[in-house]
Amino acid sequence: MRILLIGAGGVGSAFTAIAARRTFFEAILVADHLLERAEKAAAIDSRFSAVAVDASSAEAVTALCREHAVTHVLNAVDPRFVMPIFDGAYAAGADYLDMAMSLSRPHPDSPYELPGVKLGDDQFARAEEWSAAGRLALVGIGVEPGLSDVFARYAADHLFSTIDELGVRDGSNLVVSGPAGPTFAPTFSIWTTIEECLNPPVVWEDGRWHTTEPFSEPEVFDFPEGIGPVECVNVEHEEVLLMPRWLGCRRATFKYGLGSEFIDVLKTLHKLGLDRAETVRVGEVEVSPRDVVAACLPDPATLGDRMSGKTCAGVWVTGTGTDGAPRSTYLYHVVDNDWSMAEYGHQCVVWQTAVNPVIALELLANGTWSGSGVLGPEAFDAVPFLDLLTAYGSPWGVMEVPR
Amino acid sequence: MRILLIGAGGVGSAFTAIAARRTFFEAILVADHLLERAEKAAAIDSRFSAVAVDASSAEAVTALCREHAVTHVLNAVDPRFVMPIFDGAYAAGADYLDMAMSLSRPHPDSPYELPGVKLGDDQFARAEEWSAAGRLALVGIGVEPGLSDVFARYAADHLFSTIDELGVRDGSNLVVSGPAGPTFAPTFSIWTTIEECLNPPVVWEDGRWHTTEPFSEPEVFDFPEGIGPVECVNVEHEEVLLMPRWLGCRRATFKYGLGSEFIDVLKTLHKLGLDRAETVRVGEVEVSPRDVVAACLPDPATLGDRMSGKTCAGVWVTGTGTDGAPRSTYLYHVVDNDWSMAEYGHQCVVWQTAVNPVIALELLANGTWSGSGVLGPEAFDAVPFLDLLTAYGSPWGVMEVPR
CATH class of the missing domain: 3.40.50.720 (NAD(P)-binding Rossmann-like Domain)
Structure with a gap:
C-alpha cells in the first residue's frame, strides 16, 4: 500500500x-x-x-x-x-x-425545510463509475463521520433488533487557557465548523431527509467519563446522510455539544456576514470573510499544550434490543487531551479524528475490509475496526441511557 | 470663507x-x-x-x-x-x-486603570503653535463630541452654580428593517464604533482621568420624546477629555446606549480578534480584520430608507442649580429619521452629526465665534449656537431627571 x-x-x-x-x-x-x-x-x-x-x-x-x-x-x-x-x-x-464529504448547497426556496444538494451527493452521483472500475471511495472515515458510523453498524448487528433513532452526539469539556485564564479558541477547524453549523441541519425521518433552522432541537446530553451534561443542537453532518443508506432506522440525527458561547459566536458571525466563504472587496484586495476569521484565531493544531479536558464522540441508539425489550444505548469513544499529548504530541480532537483512517487503511491493506463503489464506514463489518481501535491503545465504551 | x-x-x-x-x-x-x-x-x-x-x-x-x-x-x-x-x-x-479627535493608545501596563495617550493628546500637544500662529483648530464639533459640549457649556453658564457630573448620554430606538424584518445594521461607522467601544473607557473624576474595563457601569437611562429606557455603558469619548478643560465639574462621563445586542456583537468581535485595525495575513493578501467587518456590513449612509425611529444626544448635568437647590437636568437634541429623510434625504444619525459643523462654520464666518489655538466647543458661547440650531429647524430640549 x-x-x-x-x-x-x-x-x-x-x-x-x-x-x-x-x-x-x-x-x-x-x-x-x-x-x-x-x-x-x-x-x-x-x-x-x-x-x-x-x-x-x-x-x-x-x-x-x-x-x-x-x-x-x-x-x-x-x-x-x-x-x-x-x-x-x-x-x-x-x-x-x-473524513468529510462533498459540500451541500441549500434548497433555493425552502432552505430550512427541504434539502437542496446534500452532503456527499456529488460523490454518490459517481458511485456507479467507481463500482464499474472496481475502485473504492471510502467516504467519511474520520471520527464523526467515521467511528460514529462504525458504532451504528455495530449496534445494528449486535445490540438491536430494530432501531428507532441513530442519534450521533458529540461533546467535550475541553478548555483552552491563555496567559490570562480560559480563552476562546476553537479546537477544530473554524472553517469547517462554520460550514457545518450554519448550514441548515439535516434530519432523516420516516424515509426522507428534511432540514431545519440552524441550532434546532436543543437538548442536554450527559456525556460519560466525567464530561457531564452539555447542551447539544442539530448540525448538518455526514452521518445523517450515510447511516440510513446501509442501516434501517426511523430517524437519524447529529447533535453537536457546541455550548452556548460557541453558538453565540457562530450566530454573531452569521449576523455580520463574516461566515461567508465568497470573497468581499476590502480596499484593494478581495478576501473571504471566513478565511479572515480563521486567520485571526490560533491554529487548533497548535493549542494542545494549552488545552485540558476530554472529547467524546458516539452514537445514541434507541429501539428494541436483541432480547425484544426497549433499549437506549450510547456507544462512545473518549480521548483525554493529556493522554494524546503525552502519547503522540497531538491534541485530542485531531488525534481522535486521525486514528480512524489509519485503522481503515490497515483493514484495507490486510484484506479484512474490501469493496468497491462509494461506501460509508457502516458498509463494513464494525468488529475488526473496533478491535483494532482498542489494540491501538484507545478503547471504546457502551452505556445505557435513561430516557 | x-x-x-x-x-x-x-x-x-x-x-x-x-x-x-x-x-x-x-x-x-x-x-x-x-x-x-x-x-x-x-x-x-x-x-x-x-x-x-x-x-x-x-x-x-x-x-x-x-x-x-x-x-x-x-x-x-x-x-x-x-x-x-x-x-x-x-x-x-x-x-x-x-468631529473626532486624534486616537488614544492604551496604557502599556494598566490599560483599564490609567489612561495612556488620550484622545486628542496629539492635537493638544500642538496647541501653542496654533495659538502663536493665530490659527484655530476647533476640535470635536459634531454631535458627540460637539453639541453635547455646547449643552455642557450652556448648563454651566445658565442653569447651574456648581456641577457635580457632566454625563453625556446617547441613545436611540432606531430599527433597520431588511426584507425579512428587523436586521442587524449599525447606523454609524462600524470602524469608529469599534474604536470607541473597545478602547478602555475614560472617566474624569476628582481632578484626574482614569480608565475602566470596556462596557463598565451599565445604567438604564430613560430618553425623551418616546425613545424610552435604554441600557447605557461607559465608552471612550472625546467629551470626557474636552469638558473638564473648560468647565468645572467633579466628574465627567460618556455613556452610550448600545443595547445588549450591539454590546454582544462587539464583545464577540473582540474575542475573535476581528476588532483589530492592524493587518493579518490571509493567504496571499494582508488585510485589517476591522476593515473586513466594515466591508461585510451595509454602508450606514445608505440605510436611511430602511431605518425608523429617533436618535437622541445630550448631557445629563447634576449639581446645584442657580437657585441654590439640587438640580438634575438633561439637555438634549432628538432627530426623527422620518424627518431627516423627508427634509434632507439623509438618515438621522449622520444628519445630527453633520448639522453642527455647518452651524460652527456659520458662527465663525460671521464673527460670532472666534479664537485661536486648539479649542473644544465648550470654549465658545453656547447661546448663539443653540439659537442657530433651532433656526435650522431642529430645536433642542431640556428635561429634569429624577435621581
Whole structure:
C-alpha cells in the first residue's frame, strides 16, 4: 500500500504520528500547499516523504498519484477540496478515503425545510463509475463521520433488533487557557465548523431527509467519563446522510455539544456576514470573510499544550434490543487531551479524528475490509475496526441511557 | 470663507446637503479618496466642487488648501486621518475643524486603570503653535463630541452654580428593517464604533482621568420624546477629555446606549480578534480584520430608507442649580429619521452629526465665534449656537431627571 496524504494540518499531522507506529504500508507521501508543513509532518519516519500540491487541481492529484505509484489517497484538507481530490484519485486508478464529504448547497426556496444538494451527493452521483472500475471511495472515515458510523453498524448487528433513532452526539469539556485564564479558541477547524453549523441541519425521518433552522432541537446530553451534561443542537453532518443508506432506522440525527458561547459566536458571525466563504472587496484586495476569521484565531493544531479536558464522540441508539425489550444505548469513544499529548504530541480532537483512517487503511491493506463503489464506514463489518481501535491503545465504551 | 471638506461618506454628504441651504460661505471643495463619491456630494450646488485626495498625506492636504485658497478645513473621515489633516491644514495656514479627535493608545501596563495617550493628546500637544500662529483648530464639533459640549457649556453658564457630573448620554430606538424584518445594521461607522467601544473607557473624576474595563457601569437611562429606557455603558469619548478643560465639574462621563445586542456583537468581535485595525495575513493578501467587518456590513449612509425611529444626544448635568437647590437636568437634541429623510434625504444619525459643523462654520464666518489655538466647543458661547440650531429647524430640549 502506497498512500498519498493530502493535507498536513492538524489532522494530517496526527495521522502521520499514528501511522508511523504501524507496519501495514510501504510508503506515505505527504502533500500540502505549504511544502514546509508537509516536510515537518513527513519527518517522522523514513517511509514518509513530502511534496507541495494544489489540492484544488484534480490534474495535480492525478499526476502525483501516477508519479509515486499511489494506491490510496487520503484527503485531509477542508471539504472545499473534496471533489478535485476525489476526481484526481479516480483518474489515477487509486482508491480514495476522506473524513468529510462533498459540500451541500441549500434548497433555493425552502432552505430550512427541504434539502437542496446534500452532503456527499456529488460523490454518490459517481458511485456507479467507481463500482464499474472496481475502485473504492471510502467516504467519511474520520471520527464523526467515521467511528460514529462504525458504532451504528455495530449496534445494528449486535445490540438491536430494530432501531428507532441513530442519534450521533458529540461533546467535550475541553478548555483552552491563555496567559490570562480560559480563552476562546476553537479546537477544530473554524472553517469547517462554520460550514457545518450554519448550514441548515439535516434530519432523516420516516424515509426522507428534511432540514431545519440552524441550532434546532436543543437538548442536554450527559456525556460519560466525567464530561457531564452539555447542551447539544442539530448540525448538518455526514452521518445523517450515510447511516440510513446501509442501516434501517426511523430517524437519524447529529447533535453537536457546541455550548452556548460557541453558538453565540457562530450566530454573531452569521449576523455580520463574516461566515461567508465568497470573497468581499476590502480596499484593494478581495478576501473571504471566513478565511479572515480563521486567520485571526490560533491554529487548533497548535493549542494542545494549552488545552485540558476530554472529547467524546458516539452514537445514541434507541429501539428494541436483541432480547425484544426497549433499549437506549450510547456507544462512545473518549480521548483525554493529556493522554494524546503525552502519547503522540497531538491534541485530542485531531488525534481522535486521525486514528480512524489509519485503522481503515490497515483493514484495507490486510484484506479484512474490501469493496468497491462509494461506501460509508457502516458498509463494513464494525468488529475488526473496533478491535483494532482498542489494540491501538484507545478503547471504546457502551452505556445505557435513561430516557 | 472657502471650505475644504475631507470625506464624502455619510457625514460628509449630509454636511453638503445642509450647507447648501446656507449663504455664509463662498465655496466648498469636497475631497474624498473616491472621486466619484466626492462628485456625488458636490453635485448639490454650484458653490461646490470635487477632487480626489489621499487623507493620510498631510502634504496632499496642504497642497489642496493652497491651490484652492482654502480658509477652513473640515475633517469628516475616520479618526485614523486626524493628524495628517490637522497638520496639513496648519502648514497651509488654514483653520481646522473635526468631529473626532486624534486616537488614544492604551496604557502599556494598566490599560483599564490609567489612561495612556488620550484622545486628542496629539492635537493638544500642538496647541501653542496654533495659538502663536493665530490659527484655530476647533476640535470635536459634531454631535458627540460637539453639541453635547455646547449643552455642557450652556448648563454651566445658565442653569447651574456648581456641577457635580457632566454625563453625556446617547441613545436611540432606531430599527433597520431588511426584507425579512428587523436586521442587524449599525447606523454609524462600524470602524469608529469599534474604536470607541473597545478602547478602555475614560472617566474624569476628582481632578484626574482614569480608565475602566470596556462596557463598565451599565445604567438604564430613560430618553425623551418616546425613545424610552435604554441600557447605557461607559465608552471612550472625546467629551470626557474636552469638558473638564473648560468647565468645572467633579466628574465627567460618556455613556452610550448600545443595547445588549450591539454590546454582544462587539464583545464577540473582540474575542475573535476581528476588532483589530492592524493587518493579518490571509493567504496571499494582508488585510485589517476591522476593515473586513466594515466591508461585510451595509454602508450606514445608505440605510436611511430602511431605518425608523429617533436618535437622541445630550448631557445629563447634576449639581446645584442657580437657585441654590439640587438640580438634575438633561439637555438634549432628538432627530426623527422620518424627518431627516423627508427634509434632507439623509438618515438621522449622520444628519445630527453633520448639522453642527455647518452651524460652527456659520458662527465663525460671521464673527460670532472666534479664537485661536486648539479649542473644544465648550470654549465658545453656547447661546448663539443653540439659537442657530433651532433656526435650522431642529430645536433642542431640556428635561429634569429624577435621581
